[in-house]
Amino acid sequence: MSAEHLFDAIGQIGADLVDSAAHTVPAVRPWRRWVATAAVMALLIAGAAMALPRLGTPDPAPDPLQTGRVAPIRTTMVLDGKIYYVDDDGELPDQTQLQSAIAGEPLEILPEHTGSSVLDQAVIYPTNDAEQMILQLKDELHTARTYGEFYGMEFGYEMASASSHETLFQVFVEPIENYFTFGLRFANPSELNEPALMMFFWAMLQARDAAGIRALEIEERQTVGTNGEWSYSAQEIRRILDQYLTGHSFTLTTGTFGILAMEPTAPIYPVLREAVFDDAARRMVLQVDVFADEGGSKLLRESTYTIQFTGSTYRYLSILDRRPDQPSEGTTAPKKPAD
């Protein structure tokens, strides 16, 4: 009854608020518009495979918690002037067609320090305060408030205990499944090559946006290129990777990263089977079964996401896959079950 009372009270809010929500849809931020534009451009572009190691996980248990539906994104990116394709259909792209498409829509890449402003030189350090960060501008330190919060372990607990497994899935798994189905699977992040790291960086930008975190130097930057492409400096990329991925080996020192095109592919159907917490280690392990069909009859792989929480931030320690025809191996999953 309490929730109903609250629902009734929400019905009492000002008519102007209700009216506004009926007529005004908040503006889409520039880099969201860019994604839509890039998706159109992607129709001209095909992709190729990029394979990374796939390791083992334990046998699954029955009783899936929540099913999701994900359309993995086929992506074409440029990194230091080279073009990379991230997708798993195994076919090489038509280079002539691709170059022609890009030539028709020239991409402008900003050198790391060209036209830099104060914000371009900023370094942001997250703190344990969910809404506070340290902003370093040249040699001066400032504190600033973020727009939102990072996701801490308490968020994971809350979602697991409230049976909001779908949200748990969408925050911690979906960004990876959307953008990394084609290759970013790792036990040791040092194995990752730069294109894969770039995709990880891109997904974490998406995840940060979902968490309401505005990266000042990115959000404030104008789009570049005729299609509104974005580019990111090595400094920005490194900072994001440092925050979300442990032990990566990232050597890019000059140049920028840009996404040329993104295109949804055939959907897959991940099922979040289990969320396991390790209080002492501040870790959460998500067991995910990925199916080719909505009915869950064709298992593509079993994935284990191990996520480390530090304060109110999190990092991916590993993402381990096991194909149905692979034997079971050991696991890094903590054994303590969730309540």
Add this chain to the structure above:
Amino acid sequence: VDDSTIIELYWARQEQALVETDRKYGAYCRSIARNILKNADDSEECVNDTYMRAWNTIPPQRPAILQVFLGTITRNLSVNRFRANHTLKRGGGQLPMALEELEFCLPSVDTVEKKLEAAELGRLIDAFLRGLPERDRYMFIRRYWYVDSVREIARKLRMSEGTVKSNLFRTRQKLKDLLGREGVSL
């Protein structure tokens, strides 16, 4: 036909008021009713009842925003119809899910209790919403006033459902904190 003309038709007791209301706001009212009831027949009855309620209350009332006036009636009638048809939190539609999400906002029982009437609590929530960023406010109202599905909100904002859900989660968390600080017991 603008709203002031429609309202004058009501005041003149001309049934054309109902025709113009349905023409301009019929789809709007139906979408609210369907979000809650998920039943075309029940929704249609609620919309018709909305028109009758408007007919009986204008005059003496003169709504400042006719659309919201009608939408509020539709929302209340639809919720009452839902309550009559179901035990809340069971059955289909978005309402049970919205209620389940709102349960998260309820303060713990050991806070200092302060019973608030819906109107008073509504004013508290109103002030809370006005302090939110526009996008968060939009999501909250679309979800818990209009009872839109998360998918629909995501479509309107061109966002992923996960983004919408996580934003709603943070807003509910903030509302929970506020209600806790205010010592509100529902």
